[in-house]
Amino acid sequence: GKNEYDLLVIGGGSGGLACAKEAAQFGRKVAVLDYVEPSPQGTTWGIGGTCVNVGCIPKKLMHQAALLGSALKDAQHYGWNISQPVHHTWSVMAQAVQNYVKSLNWGHRVQLQDKKVKYLNMKGSFSDPHTVRGLTKAGKETVVTADNIVIATGGRPKYPTHIAGAREHGITSDDLFWLKESPGKTLPSFILDVSLECAGFLTGIGLDTAVMMRSIPLRGFDQASHISGNKQICFTTQQQMASLVTKHMESYGTKFLKRCFPTKVEKLKSNKLQVTWKNADLDTEETDSFDTVMWAVGRAPDTKTLNLETVGVKTNSETGKIIVDASEATSVPHIYAIGDVTEGRPELTPTAIAAGKLLAQRLFGQSSELMDYDNVPTTVFTPLEYGCVGLSEEAAVQCHGSDNIEVYHAYYKPLEFTVAERDATQCYIKMVCLREREQRILGLHFIGPNAGEVIQGFALGIKCGATYPQMMKTVGIHPTCAEEVTKLHITKRSGLDATVTGC
Amino acid sequence: QAHKEEDNPEKTMEVNGLPSVPDSYDYDLIVIGGGSGGLAAAKEAAKYEKKVMVLDFVTPTPQGSSWGLGGTCVNVGCIPKKLMHQAALLGQALQDSRKFGWQFTEEVKHNWMTMTESVQNYIGSLNWGYRVALRDKKVTYENAYGEFVGPHTIKATNKKGVEKLYTAERFIIATGERPRYLGVPGDKEHCISSDDLFSLPYCPGKTLVVGASYVALECAGFLAGLGLDVTVMVRSILLRGFDQDMANRIGEYMNEHGVNFIREFVPIKVEQVEEGTPGKLKVTAKSTTGNQIIEGEYNTVLLAIGRDPCTRKIGLDRVGVNINEKTGKIPVNDEEQTNVPYIYAIGDILQDKLELTPVAIQAGRLLVQRLYAGATTKCDYVNVPTTVFTPLEYGACGYSEETAVEKFGEENIEVYHSHFWPLEWTVPSRDNNKCYAKIICNIQDNERVIGFHVLGPNAGEVTQGFAAAIKCGLTKEQLDGTVGIHPVCAEV
Numbered sequence: 004g005k006n007e008y009d010l011l012v013i014g015g016g017s018g019g020l021a022c023a024k025e026a027a028q029f030g031r032k033v034a035v036l037d038y039v040e041p042s043p044q045g046t047t048w049g050i051g052g053t054c055v056n057v058g059c060i061p062k063k064l065m066h067q068a069a070l071l072g073s074a075l076k077d078a079q080h081y082g083w084n085i086s087q088p089v090h091h092t093w094s095v096m097a098q099a100v101q102n103y104v105k106s107l108n109w110g111h112r113v114q115l116q117d118k119k120v121k122y123l124n125m126k127g128s129f130s131d132p133h134t135v136r137g138l139t140k141a142g143k144e145t146v147v148t149a150d151n152i153v154i155a156t157g158g159r160p161k162y163p164t165h166i167a168g169a170r171e172h173g174i175t176s177d178d179l180f181w182l183k184e185s186p187g188k189t190l191p192s193f194i195l196d197v198s199l200e201c202a203g204f205l206t207g208i209g210l211d212t213a214v215m216m217r218s219i220p221l222r223g224f225d226q227a228s229h230i231s232g233n234k235q236i237c238f239t240t241q242q243q244m245a246s247l248v249t250k251h252m253e254s255y256g257t258k259f260l261k262r263c264f265p266t267k268v269e270k271l272k273s274n275k276l277q278v279t280w281k282n283a284d285l286d287t288e289e290t291d292s293f294d295t296v297m298w299a300v301g302r303a304p305d306t307k308t309l310n311l312e313t314v315g316v317k318t319n320s321e322t323g324k325i326i327v328d329a330s331e332a333t334s335v336p337h338i339y340a341i342g343d344v345t346e347g348r349p350e351l352t353p354t355a356i357a358a359g360k361l362l363a364q365r366l367f368g369q370s371s372e373l374m375d376y377d378n379v380p381t382t383v384f385t386p387l388e389y390g391c392v393g394l395s396e397e398a399a400v401q402c403h404g405s406d407n408i409e410v411y412h413a414y415y416k417p418l419e420f421t422v423a424e425r426d427a428t429q430c431y432i433k434m435v436c437l438r439e440r441e442q443r444i445l446g447l448h449f450i451g452p453n454a455g456e457v458i459q460g461f462a463l464g465i466k467c468g469a470t471y472p473q474m475m476k477t478v479g480i481h482p483t484c485a486e487e488v489t490k491l492h493i494t495k496r497s498g499l500d501a502t503v504t505g506c
Numbered sequence: 507q508a509h510k511e512e513d514n515p516e517k518t519m520e521v522n523g524l525p526s527v528p529d530s531y532d533y534d535l536i537v538i539g540g541g542s543g544g545l546a547a548a549k550e551a552a553k554y555e556k557k558v559m560v561l562d563f564v565t566p567t568p569q570g571s572s573w574g575l576g577g578t579c580v581n582v583g584c585i586p587k588k589l590m591h592q593a594a595l596l597g598q599a600l601q602d603s604r605k606f607g608w609q610f611t612e613e614v615k616h617n618w619m620t621m622t623e624s625v626q627n628y629i630g631s632l633n634w635g636y637r638v639a640l641r642d643k644k645v646t647y648e649n650a651y652g653e654f655v656g657p658h659t660i661k662a663t664n665k666k667g668v669e670k671l672y673t674a675e676r677f678i679i680a681t682g683e684r685p686r687y688l689g690v691p692g693d694k695e696h697c698i699s700s701d702d703l704f705s706l707p708y709c710p711g712k713t714l715v716v717g718a719s720y721v722a723l724e725c726a727g728f729l730a731g732l733g734l735d736v737t738v739m740v741r742s743i744l745l746r747g748f749d750q751d752m753a754n755r756i757g758e759y760m761n762e763h764g765v766n767f768i769r770e771f772v773p774i775k776v777e778q779v780e781e782g783t784p785g786k787l788k789v790t791a792k793s794t795t796g797n798q799i800i801e802g803e804y805n806t807v808l809l810a811i812g813r814d815p816c817t818r819k820i821g822l823d824r825v826g827v828n829i830n831e832k833t834g835k836i837p838v839n840d841e842e843q844t845n846v847p848y849i850y851a852i853g854d855i856l857q858d859k860l861e862l863t864p865v866a867i868q869a870g871r872l873l874v875q876r877l878y879a880g881a882t883t884k885c886d887y888v889n890v891p892t893t894v895f896t897p898l899e900y901g902a903c904g905y906s907e908e909t910a911v912e913k914f915g916e917e918n919i920e921v922y923h924s925h926f927w928p929l930e931w932t933v934p935s936r937d938n939n940k941c942y943a944k945i946i947c948n949i950q951d952n953e954r955v956i957g958f959h960v961l962g963p964n965a966g967e968v969t970q971g972f973a974a975a976i977k978c979g980l981t982k983e984q985l986d987g988t989v990g991i992h993p994v995c996a997e998v
Contacts, residue, residue, distance in 0.1 A: 054992070060929065063993050068606035074599040081593035082621030082732075083600060089610045096607030099933045208607065336888060353990040353997065379989045392993065411598045418585065419592045422624040456964045459996030460971020466988045467978035477974040478890040479864040479903065481579070482588050483971030486864065504635065 006133055008034045010366070011149035013127040013135065013309070014450070018342030018355030019155030020111060025363035027118040034147060035115065036137055038126035040308075042177040043162070043170050049108030050122065053343070054352040056104055061180035062200055063369050064100045066384045069207020073386075075292020077423035091208040120352035121145070128310040132335050148486040151366055154325060154333070154340040155359065156309065158350070160300035168268035172276050173296040176201065187294025190215060191276060198299035199248065203386040206257040213258035213293075215265060215280065241398070244389055247429040247450050251387040254426060263289075267298055302345045314338065314449065319346045329360050329373050349379050380454035385430055390454030393446030394453075401433045408445065409438045411471070411491035415503040416481045417452055424495035430484070434471070434491050442471035447488065457485040521962050533557045535877075536660060536674035536813030538652040538820065540833070541577020543866030544680035545636060545855035550874040552643040559672060560645055561652035561662055562887050565684075568694040571702045575640075575647070575810040578854070579863040582628055582676055586704035591895045594731025599898075603679035605934040616732045628703055643701045652898070654821035658848065661821075676877065679827075679836065679844075679851040680870065681820060682814035688716070697807040697993030700725065708783035710734065711805030716773055718744045720894045722810035723756065725939065727897040730765045737766040737775065741794055743810075745894070752942075752959050757960075759898040759940055768802075770794045776807055815855040830857055840884050841901030842873045860890055891958075891973035893966035897942060901969030901975055905957035910946045919956075920947045922982070928963055943998045945985070952983035960998075968996040 009432060010026045012019045023035045039056075041047040049058035068091070073421040075089055115122045125145060136154065137145045160175035176197055179186065188211040189202075198205050198214060205212045253259055262283040265268030269277045273290045281291055304324045317326045317334040324346035331339045339362055340473030342348070342355035357374055364370035380392035399408045411434045435446040444465055464474070479486030493501040535551050537544045540562025548560045564581075566572040573581035595617070600614055637722045640647045650662035650670070658673045685699035698706070700721055711734065715726040718740040730736040738760075745753035763768055772789040782787035784805035815834040822829055822836075823824050829836050833859035842850045850873060853866035868885050875881035891903035910919050923944035931937060946957030958972045972980075990997025 059993050063929050064606075064933055067933075068603075068608075071599055071606050071608060073605035074596055075603060075610070077759070078593075078596040078600055080620075080624055081589075081596050082617040082619075082624075083593075083596060084617055085600070085613050086611045088607060092607045092609060094607075095605075095609075095923045099605055099607070103932050108518050171929070247975075352992045357989055375987055380991050382994065384989050389932070418588055421628045422589055422621075453964045453967045453994075455991045455994030456967040457971060459991050459994060460968060461974055462971070462991070463975035463980055463985060463988045464971060464978050466984050467975055469974060469978045473977050476886050476975055477970075477977045478862070480870055480891050480893045480970050480973070481863045481967045482584050483966035483970060484965045488970065489974065504639070 006148040007314065008032045008147065008149040010034075010151045010153065011036070011147055011362070012153045012155055012159055014052065014305075014342070014344070015050045015111070015157035016155060016157050016342065016355070017054045017352040018359040019052065019153065019158075020050075020291065021356040022114070022115065022153050022341065022358075022359030023120050023361050024118050025360045025372050026367055027120050029363070031367050032121075032459075033119075034121040034123060035139060036123050036125050036127040036147070038124060038138075040126070040159075042159075042175065044174055044178045044228075046178045046181045048181070049105065050111050050124075051104075055107045055111070057177050057180050057353055060107065060202075061100050061104060061390060062176075063384055064103065065096065065180070065204045066200065066386075068096050069204035069386065069452075072209070077419070077425065080423045093208070094183060096208070097180075097182060098448075105178075115256070126308065128308055129316075130310075132314045132338060150337065152338045153331075153359070153362065154306075154338065154344060155355070156192065156305040156310065157343045158163045158304050160304045161297055161301045163265070163300055166265050166267060168270070170294075172268045172270050173298045175298050175490050179297055181292045184292075186210065186297070188212070188292075189295040189297060190291075197296070198410070199252070200383060201297065202257050203252055203384075206252065206255060207386055213260055213291075215260040215263045217264060218262065231463065244391070244431075244433075244448055244450060245430050247431055248383070248385050248387060250387060251426075251429040254428075255386060262371045269296045275358040280292060287430050302343070304348070306344060316340075322346060330365065331358060331374070333376075339428075349381070351381055354379055357426045378465050379460065380458050383459060384455075387450055388452065388454035389450045390447070390458035391446065392458055393444065394435060395446060395448070395463055396433065396435050399445045403437065403445075406440050409436050409442070410434070410470075410495040411429065411436065411493065412495055412501050413487055413491055413493060413503050414501055415451070415484065415487040417484050419452070432487055432491060434474070434488070436471045444469050444471060444474065449484075449488070451484050453484070457488070461484075461488060523944055531675045533559045533646075533672065533674040535559070535676050535874075536561065536652070537662070537677065537680060539577065539680035539682055539816075539853070539922065540575045540647070541680060541866070542579045543682075543684050543865040543870040544577065544678065545575075545870075546641070546867040547678050547680065547852065547870030547874050548645050549639065549643055551873045551878060552645045552679065552820065554874070554878040556878055558645045559642060559674070560647050561650055561660070562647070563649060563651040563664075565651070566689075567701045569698055569702045571705055573705070574630070575636045575649075576629075576633055578633050580636075580884065582704055583864055585632070586615050586629060587626050587700075587728075588895060589628070590621065590704070590728045590732075591724065593621050594728040594897065595984040596668045597733070598730050602930070602934040603635075604937070608705065617659060618732070621732075621810065622704070622706065629704075636947050643835070652820065654825045654827075657825055675848065677813045677849045678870070679817070679820070679855065680853045680866070681816040682854045683815050684810060685813045686814050687809060687970055688773060688811065690774050690776065691777060692787075693773075693809065695807045696776045696778050699809050701860060710808070711784045712803075713737070713806045713808055714739060714787075715810060716804065717807045717810035717812070718742075718746070718747075719810055719812060720745060720815075720896075722808075723896045725759065725808060725810060727760060727764050727895075730760070730763065731897060735907075735962065736764075736929030737804070738770060739768045739771055739791060742770065748894070748900075749902065749908065749957075749959055751907060751944075752900055752902070752961060755940070755942060755961055756894070756896050756898060756900055759937075760935075761853070763897055765928070768800070772945070773798065773807075774799075779803065790872070815852070823982065833857070842869055842885070859887060860892070862890065862892060863892055871987065886977075889973065889976050891969050893969060895966070898961055899965035900957075901960045903958045903969055903973040904955070905946055906959075907944070907946055907957065910948075910957055914948055914956075918949050920949055920953065920982075921945070922947070924998055926995060928995050929993045930963070941998075945982070947982045955980045955982060955985065960995075962995050964995065971996075 009031040010033045012023045012035045127135045202214045267282040341358045343350045358471040382390040431449040432449040479489045534556040551558045650664040722769045775790040835853045837857045852869040854861040894900040941962035943960040947953040
């Protein structure tokens with residue numbers, strides 16, 4: 004018989020909602036299934052997916068709270084009389100953030116309603132290529148059939164499996180943003196951009212925070228680095244940028260426990276958590292007690308309960324992610340996948356949204372435009388932010404050879420740091436270009452305040468094939484940090500001092 | 507028309523009465539004006555082992571303010587302006603921070619002296635830095651007022667009145683501008699300008715800002731942000747020359763945030779009611795549309811009605827350099843050459859060019875590279891981005907909507923626009939429909955982006971990259987094909 008819907012989207016996150024709403028614009032009958040399996044600690048949330056509920060949004064708001072803490076210190080230098088000491092209350096911040104997130108959940112529901120997209124708060128699993136079984140929290144079942152199905156179930160944080168007590172006593176980013184009470188003395192473990200960002204804002208609001216890392220920081224970016232066909236999606240961040248970011252955090256009070264491997268987590272009578280770990284450098288075993296232990300050891304695609312094997316949707320055996328082609332099609336006709344759940348794609352909201360919209364346009368709008376995953380800009384919202392687009396220096400060297408690339412760089416000082424007497428040692432810009440005549444820009448990296456705002460426009464330039472000479476022809480806006488990009492002229496090759504002096 | 511020196515060897519010989527030989531001059535290059543453009547040019551020339559001199563002199567303001575080496579930008583422009591703007595933004599941040607969980611005393615006051623001292627200390631370090639840089643690069647610097655007295659010859663007069671003569675093969679005039687006064691009774695005696703504001707040794711108190719330039723709005727903006735009672739008196743429109751839709755939004759925002767506006771009035775008299783630091787001034791103003799007269803009392807009156815080039819008293823007539831008699835600006839060709847072949851000009855004094863530090867610096871450097879390093883690149887004055895640092899910042903690059911319509915016709919342009927709400931403003935519930943962005947595309951040229959405008963926090967940081975993209979010929983399609991960074995304002 005006929006399928007009930009033109010499109011069924013499993014997963015109401017950034018990608019899923021964008022796809023559903025776009026399809027509805029074409030007058031199609033669309034349904035969205037969204038369900039949040041509570042975390043081991045019991046945390047759950049509304050529609051909108053990771054970004055809205057436990058990702059970008061609450062993260063940036065808490066990052067902002069931490070930045071405002073710095074602003075309070077700066078303000079005194081600028082003449083504002085603030086009596087010391089200044090306190091931060093977690094619950095005030097958390098409630099404000101959670102209220103805003105809830106307003107977004109509400110907004111999404113209203114939008115779906117306005118666009119006549121059917122929303123089902125159910126957990127979906129495949130019965131056959133056009134049929135999905137939806138289960139509510141109470142166990143009630145609904146069967147949904149559709150011509151086309153898009154899987155956009157995203158991912159969830161992993162727990163380390165071999166550390167005793169990790170799951171029972173530790174939390175993840177899924178829980179952090181919904182804590183009603185302060186996490187106190189916190190240990191976010193291992194290193195990923197997530198843990199650096201969280202450690203950053205936790206320190207910024209005055210909490211005693213330590214980061215335990217196995218090896219190098221920002222390794223997580225590597226997970227998306229991949230060579231697929233002719234396109235190279237390189238998200239490797241380099242040692243240099245990562246170390247500048249972490250040095251800054253260290254100077255502001257975040258402790259880094261490098262080359263340490265946690266072995267167990269126990270709950271003490273005082274309700275604090277005792278963590279035992281191996282220090283590889285000293286070859287010793289150490290312990291310390293914390294109020295909170297947060298794991299940020301990676302995210303796993305949310306595919307286990309979808310029943311993909313039944314319908315034959317192929318996944319990557321190592322990562323568990325769904326394999327798709329350039330048009331987001333899976334191995335099964337009429338079943339597609341977008342967002343964090345797909346193999347070889349950047350785990351970013353804007354790419355999921357763009358891919359979702361383009362997919363809907365191809366399915367229902369007679370478009371043939373594919374998603375371009377090249378040169379996607381991104382930003383890590385650590386206390387000193389790091390924004391980048393294009394290739395890292397390492398990747399460029401790997402692709403072209405060090406003789407064929409030129410790296411321009413500069414250490415600069417944001418004007419606002421001067422009066423505030425803030426340390427700008429780690430404020431740094433690096434532009435990686437091809438050395439040949441045209442000098443096309445392969446990658447741009449910026450560490451400093453408002454990194455995201457700075458990089459966005461340059462990402463556009465790179466999309467237009469910007470070259471170093473074109474960048475130099477662009478007049479700077481004064482006084483900003485971004486103008487330093489248009490003034491880069493010292494190369495790494497020259498070995499000269501790259502500190503920017505004066506106006 | 508400007509022509510190369512080599513074409514007229516007779517003229518040079520005639521001047522000196524001697525065969526023209528480069529080292530018969532004291533210097534290869536004398537730069538008159540040690541500001542953004544002048545210093546950039548001088549330092550660049552020194553790179554090519556040229557003998558360079560920089561003359562810099564600041565005529566004190568009617569109120570007696572003066573400053574060191576570096577020009578307007580460093581001393582009484584971009585730098586102190588942005589720092590005071592930052593102070594005001596921090597005031598707002600204080601309010602926001604309470605919503606983000608920070609707790610501190612209810613009443614927070616601002617201390618003008620603390621801020622001004624910090625700002626002046628930083629400026630002092632820049633002045634010092636420039637002197638050291640010039641010395642290191644072996645550029646001769648004289649704190650003296652330069653004026654032409656004859657071909658290839660200038661007279662430098664220092665603070666004490668001692669005069670010296672110097673000759674050079676080439677000259678670059680980079681004397682910049684100074685604020686204009688109203689020309690009404692009491693203006694010079696009682697009013698201050700931006701030249702005085704940034705080093706004012708007392709809090710300005712209740713202030714009347716006269717003018718609607720970006721200088722007026724930026725100053726009014728940060729003064730209000732610091733907690734002062736501010737009124738802006740506008741003769742006609744805001745931000746003449748800028749996109750008027752954006753200008754009006756800026757004005758509206760400022761109005762909603764406590765800045766008073768008196769529209770369509772001009773002051774006709776300023777009298778002192780009380781002496782003091784600050785004292786009390788009575789301002790009488792007349793309507794531009796009728797006969798209405800109003801009066802008001804203020805502690806400070808800040809004039810920001812425009813700037814005039816410093817070209818009238820530097821002896822240009824003695825060497826035959828043409829200036830626009832009405833405006834005082836110097837017309838140059840596309841190589842910054844005046845009508846006198848060995849005299850060049852850069853920066854704010856140029857006719858029909860943008861009054862911006864980076865433009866002056868770029869022009870100065872490229873000019874020197876063409877003169878001494880065999881380069882041919884000319885300064886690109888097209889699509890120069892700029893930012894107005896009003897409380898709600900405004901960044902722009904390319905055409906305003908009006909100019910685009912005028913040049914291309916309304917049917918040939920497409921304007922894409924959007925309001926946006928910075929994530930950081932959600933929690934403190936600030937202004938949810940004020941930030942705004944628009945791009946203007948030329949339909950006939952592949953929907954090429956010819957104008958970019960954004961109103962929101964960090965507008966300068968946002969705009970810079972877009973300016974680079976526009977320089978690369980950005981089209982709407984490429985814009986659509988670029989993924990946004992989330993969550994930031996620029997992704998709009």
